Structures are given as structure tokens and as C-alpha cells.
Amino acid sequence: MTILVFDSGIGGLSVLREARILMPGHRFVYVADDAGFPYGDWEEKALQARMSGIFDDLVARYKPAMIIVACNTASTVILPLLREKFSFPIVGTVPAIKPAAEQTRSGQVSVLATPGTVQRDYTRGLIAQFASKVNVRLVGAERLAALAEDFVLTGKVDEAAVAKEIADCFIERLGARTDIVVLGCTHYPFLTNVMRRLAPWPVDWLNPAEAIARHARTLVETPQQVEVVQDLAEFTGGRPQPDMERFLSGFGLRLVAGET
Structure with a gap:
């Protein structure tokens, strides 16, 4: 099963790291909306409209079993809309x-x-x-x-x-x-x-990263057979700088071209 982990930048990797430990066997796709970073500067309705379009595209392409919105600002804006749109679990991030x-x-x-x-x-x-x-x-x-x-x-x-x-x-x-x-x-x-x-x-x-991952684990079935899968990463702003590519590779993520 595919689990989308979304953030405006690379901060959500702190959540991905914990989720991988607790939920082996799933394919994780990390999506960074670097074209919109930082979210703290956005007006709420404009940010909601932007993320809504991004998630529509991501769900159509990856057909995830779960979305983890690993961003506090994004979660306060988009969670109700996502839960209304999609029937699979949506896990948010809120201040602890x-x-x-x-x-x-x-x-x-x-x-x-x-x-x-x-x-x-x-x-x-x-x-x-x-x-x-x-x-x-x-x-x-x-x-x-x-x-x-x-x-x-x-x-x-x-x-x-x-x-x-x-x-x-x-x-x-x-x-x-x-x-x-x-x-x-x-x-x-x-x-x-x-x-x-x-x-x-x-x-x-x-x-809050570990608590988010623990909660997410309760919402999806654990695969009966754990297989080695390639986790992916994509950036809405296009191909990132070489330093970022090397960092993602060291994190075990293969960079793919974003289409959002």
C-alpha cells in the first residue's frame, strides 16, 4: 500500500523517518510543495485552494491508502476538506x-x-x-x-x-x-x-513525529509479508538542487518528476 507524506518542504521527513520504522512494508511517497514554501506566509483561502489541487492530482496518480499531512500549517487549513473528499484515512499534524x-x-x-x-x-x-x-x-x-x-x-x-x-x-x-x-x-x-x-x-x-507515526499505524493494515520497496520523493517546484538530491538519496528516497 502507498502512503503519501506531504509537507511544504523537507520538515516532514522527521515524520517519514518514524513512520518507516513503525510501518514496514508500505511504499512511502514523500511530496514537498517547495514551490509554495513557506506556508506561513500564505493567506488561508489561497493556500487551501492550492493544496486542494495538489492533492487531487496526487491521489489520482498514486491512489494512496493514507495521507499524512506532516505540516502543522497545512493541517490547520486542509484536513476537513481532505476528509470530506476522500474515504481513506487522513492523518494531520497539530501542535502537541x-x-x-x-x-x-x-x-x-x-x-x-x-x-x-x-x-x-x-x-x-x-x-x-x-x-x-x-x-x-x-x-x-x-x-x-x-x-x-x-x-x-x-x-x-x-x-x-x-x-x-x-x-x-x-x-x-x-x-x-x-x-x-x-x-x-x-x-x-x-x-x-x-x-x-x-x-x-x-x-x-x-x-510530535513519533506520536503521528504511531497514530497512523493504527489506521492501516500491516502487510502480511514485508517486502523491500523503493520509497519515492517529488517536489512541486521541479527538480531540486544537487545537494537536495544527494540528501534524499541518503535518506533512501528516489527522486521522481513531480507533475503538480
Whole structure:
């Protein structure tokens, strides 16, 4: 069975990595809408229309058994529409606000996400539903996703820029410090070690990738016979740069020409 994993860039590879471990035997097709990256800058209706067209094309070509939308901003915009259109499971990615509220000791939680995710009513609804007794600070990081992509490809990062992006996550209130930062974008886990080093004090960085993969596994049948299959990747912006091609090859993905 084919499982589509979708993101605006390469951040969703953090989810793909976990899904492969938990769901062997499936063929994964990773789709990066790099032509639309970053999603945090889009107006909601325009972004919904764009993704709707992309998914119509992908479903027609790959006939997936499941779609994993491995992007917080995309999930807040497109999940209801996809679930209305298609009968197979659609798994989304939302900020891990509920587990953060359950795990915090200080009562001070920050959600680090793109400006688009921070501004969505969906995100604020999660806070109202699951974290009403916790102080949740929403931090919109304008450059962090792009910094993460550059870091993955080059191994280099502007630490001063990263420090600036995460600075607002750390607050002291009534003698209590932030103790959990929710990573509200699938790009951010690639920078966890960098952010950990730059943080003014230790916090738990909540990465939702494993939880997403565990949930996805419950929604599809496990193949009775596990076969070695070639996982694929395609980019809506056309063939990516050689550095990206080498990275994808090292990740076990064969690049195919996108038609979206």
C-alpha cells in the first residue's frame, strides 16, 4: 500500500523517518510543495485552494491508502476538506499542546510555530480545550523553517538567527520558568540540538513525529509479508538542487518528476 507524506518542504521527513520504522512494508511517497514554501506566509483561502489541487492530482496518480499531512500549517487549513473528499484515512499534524499541558511542572508552556500556525483559530482552540489551566505562549518564528532546511542540506546554521527566533519562548512568570517548548513545525526537530545549546535554560522540546507515526499505524493494515520497496520523493517546484538530491538519496528516497 502507498502512503503519501506531504509537507511544504523537507520538515516532514522527521515524520517519514518514524513512520518507516513503525510501518514496514508500505511504499512511502514523500511530496514537498517547495514551490509554495513557506506556508506561513500564505493567506488561508489561497493556500487551501492550492493544496486542494495538489492533492487531487496526487491521489489520482498514486491512489494512496493514507495521507499524512506532516505540516502543522497545512493541517490547520486542509484536513476537513481532505476528509470530506476522500474515504481513506487522513492523518494531520497539530501542535502537541495537550501532552505539553499534561507534562508541564511549571505551568509555563511555549508553542514555537510558523506565524500561520500561531494565527489559526484551530491552534487557539486546542489551547482552550486542553490547556486552559496552563499559561501558553504562542511564538511565531518567521525564519526558523528555512534555517532548518539550510542546516539539513549544508550542516551550517546561523546560530544568532536561531537564538533570535526562539528567544520569546523563554519567560519567567511569578517565579516559574518555561519548562516545555512545543515544536509546532515538522522542520524544527532538525534543529533541536542547536536550540538546546542556545536555550537560556533547559526545557523539554516536544517533537510530535513519533506520536503521528504511531497514530497512523493504527489506521492501516500491516502487510502480511514485508517486502523491500523503493520509497519515492517529488517536489512541486521541479527538480531540486544537487545537494537536495544527494540528501534524499541518503535518506533512501528516489527522486521522481513531480507533475503538480
